[in-house]
Amino acid sequence: MTGPAAAHPRLSLNQATIKYESLESTLRLAVDAGIASVGLWREPIAEAGLALAVRLVEDSGLRVSSLCRGGFFTAAEGEERRAAIDANARAVDEAAAIGAPALVLVVGGLPPHSRDLAGARERVRDAIGELAGRADAAGVVLAIEPLHPMYASDRAVISTLAQAIDIAEQFPASAVGVVVDTFHLWWDPELLPQIRRAGAGRRIASYQVCDWATPLPEDVLLARHYPGDGVIDFAPITAAVTAAGYTGDVEVEIFNQGIWDSPAAEVVARTVESFGEAVGIHL
C-alpha cells in the first residue's frame, strides 16, 4: 500500500493557497500533511488576534517562512502615504512577533489618475528607506516582490528582479531583500543572471513557486497553478536559486478560484505532491 507523498523538508505552505482556512486550521492542515513550514498572511493573524496567533504558531512547531504582506506605498506624500508607512511599520513588528524572517512587499501600482511610473518607483524606494532601520532592528527582512508586468499599473510598479535588487542594494542585506517568485518572473530573459546577482549580495529573502498557464482567467490575479501544471521550467530557476546560496524554505503560493473551492486537505496533498515532483527534486 502506497501512502501519500512525504512532504519535502523545505516546502512551505503559503496560507493564500488555502485562502478560506483560519490560521488554526492552516497550521493543523500543514502539520497533518507533514509540512514543516508555513507562509502566513496578516488578515488571518488579525482574526485570531496576534497574541493567540503567536501561541498557535509556537504550539504547532512549524517554521514561519514569511509574512504576507506589506507594501502599497506609492501614493504621493500626504495622509494616505503616512497611513501606509505606519501600517508597514506595524507589519514589521508583527513579522518579528510571529517569527517570520521576511515581510513580503507588494509595492503598489500607479496612484489613481497618475501616469508617473518613475515617480511611483522613487516613492517605493523612499518608503523602504523609512522602514529599513526598523526592519533591521526587528530582525525582519523587507522582501521586495517584483510582480508580473501585467500588474504594473494596479499592483506593483516593480516588475523585474533587477529593479527589486537595485532598490535592495541601497540598504543593508539584513534589512532589505527580494522575493523570487516563478509565476511573476519566469518570462524574464535576465532572470538567471539576476538570481546570481541577488545571491552574490545575499538578497534572496524568499523563493516562491507556482505555475503559469494560458489562457489566463477573467481575473488575472487568479491565474496561478500547481507547480508542473503549466509552462514554467522549475529546474533551471531552482538550480539558480540554490547555486545563489538560498537555503530557506520554498513557498507554494497559489491564487486560483478552482483550488480555493476545493477541500483544503486535498489542496494540501496536491501541494505536497506537485512541489515534490516539480520543484523538490531540484533542491
Added chain:
Amino acid sequence: MTGPAAAHPRLSLNQATIKYESLESTLRLAVDAGIASVGLWREPIAEAGLALAVRLVEDSGLRVSSLCRGGFFTAAEGEERRAAIDANARAVDEAAAIGAPALVLVVGGLPPHSRDLAGARERVRDAIGELAGRADAAGVVLAIEPLHPMYASDRAVISTLAQAIDIAEQFPASAVGVVVDTFHLWWDPELLPQIRRAGAGRRIASYQVCDWATPLPEDVLLARHYPGDGVIDFAPITAAVTAAGYTGDVEVEIFNQGIWDSPAAEVVARTVESFGEAVGIHL
C-alpha cells in the same frame, strides 16, 4: 463652426483598429479622414488579391507604414517550421509588393507541451537568420515586435526591447529591426535606454501606440485603448523615439472588441483626435 481635428501628418491607421473593414474600405476611411498612412494586414490583402490590393493602395495615394504580420516560427525543426519559414518568405515579398518598408514579426510562443523558453528564443533567431537575406534584397525590414510578458507563453517568447535588439544586431540594419509598441513595453524600466540603443543602431523599424488600462478584459488580447484613455505616459516614450532618430509614421493599432463593434468612421475620427492629443503633440 469647429470641424473634426486634422490628422497628424505622421499618423498611420493600423488596419487592426477597424478589423472588420475590407482593404478598400480601410483605404477610403483613411483618405476621408485626412490620414496619410496605413498599416496593413495580410488577411485583407489576401481577400482582395495581391494584384488588386497593390493597385488599390497605389490609387489611394497613402503610404504603407508596415505589413502585419510574419513570425510564429518557434516550432522545432520539421514540417511545421518549414511551412512557417516559407510563409514568412512570402510575407516578405508581399510587403515589398505593397510598398511596406517593414514586416512586423510576432515571433510565436512556446510550442505545445514545451517548457524550453531558451530553445524557442534560439529558434526565433535562427528563423530570422534564414529570412534576413531575402528581406534585405527586397528592401523590407524584418521588424521584431517584443510583446508584453503576459503573452510570453502563447504569442511571443520575445518580451523586451533589449531581447529584440540583441537579435536584430546580429544582422544588417537594412534587414532586421525592432518595433517599439507602447502597450507592450510601457512598464519596462529599461525602455528609454533601450530605445536610445535601438536608435543608435538605426533599428527602430516601427513605432506603434495605444494605451494600457485595467482591469484587463476576459480576453487579454483585446486590452488596448485609444492613446490617452489609460495609464501610459506617451511624452517621454515619444520623445525618446524621436531623439533616437525615428522619422517614420506612427501607427495606432488597437485590439478592443468595443472599438471593433463601433462604426468604423467614428473609430477613425477618435483615432485621429486621440493620437493628436496624446502623441502627435510630442512628435
